[in-house]
Amino acid sequence: GAGVSQSPSNKVTEKGKDVELRCDPISGHTALYWYRQSLGQGLEFLIYFQGNSAPDKSGLPSDRFSAERTGGSVSTLTIQRTQQEDSAVYLCASSPKASLGFSYEQYFGPGTRLTVT
Amino acid sequence: GDSVTQMEGPVTLSEEAFLTINCTYTATGYPSLFWYVQYPGEGLQLLLKATKADDKGSNKGFEATYRKETTSFHLEKGSVQVSDSAVYFCALSDLGGTSYGKLTFGQGTILTVHP
Numbered sequence: 001g002a003g004v005s006q007s008p009s010n011k012v013t014e015k016g017k018d019v020e021l022r023c024d025p026i027s028g029h030t031a032l033y034w035y036r037q038s039l040g041q042g043l044e045f046l047i048y049f050q051g052n053s054a055p056d057k058s059g060l061p062s063d064r065f066s067a068e069r070t071g072g073s074v075s076t077l078t079i080q081r082t083q084q085e086d087s088a089v090y091l092c093a094s095s096p097k098a099s100l101g102f103s104y105e106q107y108f109g110p111g112t113r114l115t116v117t
Numbered sequence: 118g119d120s121v122t123q124m125e126g127p128v129t130l131s132e133e134a135f136l137t138i139n140c141t142y143t144a145t146g147y148p149s150l151f152w153y154v155q156y157p158g159e160g161l162q163l164l165l166k167a168t169k170a171d172d173k174g175s176n177k178g179f180e181a182t183y184r185k186e187t188t189s190f191h192l193e194k195g196s197v198q199v200s201d202s203a204v205y206f207c208a209l210s211d212l213g214g215t216s217y218g219k220l221t222f223g224q225g226t227i228l229t230v231h232p
Contacts, residue, residue, distance in 0.1 A: 004160075033219060043206065043222035056217055091161065095218065104218060108153075108161040 002026065004109035006092050012115045013082055021077045021112045025094030032075050033095070033106060034059075034067060038088035046090075049075060050097075082116045089113050119144045123207050123223035130197055130230050138192040138226050140181075140207035148209040150174075150183050150190040151220070155204040164192075164205070197230045204228070 005024045013019050025032050034046040048056040049069045060066075064082075069075040079086055093106040124139040142148065152164040152174070165174030170185035179194045190207060207223040 031218065035220070035222075042224045043208075043220075045219045045221070048217050048219055050217065056219060059219075093161075105163055105166075106218070106220065107163075110160040 004092055004094050004107055006090075006109040006112050008112060009110065010113045010115075012117060015084060015116055016081055018078065018080045019082055019114065021079075021090050021114070023075045023077070023092030023094075023109060025073065025075070025092070026107055027073075028096070029094035029107075030072060030097045031095040031104070031106075032069060033093045034075070034077050035091040035093065036088045037091055037111070041088075043091075046077070079114075082114075084116045087114055087116045119148070119209060119211050119221045121207050121209055121221055121223035123205075123226050125224070125226070127227035127229060130228070132199055132230055132232050133196045134230075136192070136194040136197045136201075136228070138205055138207075138228070140190045140192065140223060142188050142190065142207075142209050144188075144209055144211045146211040148211045150181070151208045151210070152179070152181055152190070152192050153206040153208055153222075155206070155225075157203070161206070197228075199230045199232055202228055202230045 007022045032049040037043045045059040047067050051072045052069050064080045067077045089111040091111045092109045095104045095106045120143045122141050149168045151166045153161045154164045165176040167174040167183035173182045181190050181192045204225045206225045208220045
């Protein structure tokens with residue numbers, strides 16, 4: 001079946017512009033995670049969604065970063081006033097569900113490579 | 118907080134050599150442990166996992182044993198192939214506290230296998 005998809009695959013933007021990154025999770029997966037993969041920081045957790053709500057936003061690096069999820073499906077990560085340090089690969093993962101005290105497999109998308117010039 | 122430390126790479130081996138990639142962790146709760154692999158041009162894939170102490174995860178000839186006493190989860194394979202060339206990430210999911218399964222990753226180890 002279809003896996004997690006992300007768009008665009010590559011995005012080059014000028015410093016100061018806003019960008020939107022999209023994630024389409026596996027159908028029926030209620031849990032959705034965003035991670036960032038950068039040279040300096042490795043792979044870092046950004047935010048977690050259960051359905052349309054985000055009980056864990058602890059990884060968002062600044063208030064320039066926000067995310068939403070609609071219909072319990074598609075999620076959009078928005079970065080406002082991009083900076084060069086935002087350059088990274090942004091990964092989305094989905095899981096059938098998530099609950100306290102139990103770990104389910106996460107399925108990752110191919111990522112969006114963001115370059116801020 | 119939680120953290121994962123992997124042996125630094127890159128690691129270069131000849132085909133059929135033995136592979137070990139070391140991974141140690143620090144966690145406040147009761148973590149599950151994972152190895153993820155990222156093949157060139159592809160997304161992260163789960164390679165194997167272990168959910169409690171002394172569990173052994175295995176897949177595609179790779180193995181790792183959850184050692185609580187040494188807080189380790191070393192990845193091993195007895196005979197690597199060229200097709201195993203990839204980046205390997207050790208990760209944990211801390212099931213205590215308020216975690217909803219978010220993953221904490223090591224820095225990744227690049228493995229290159231030559232014919």
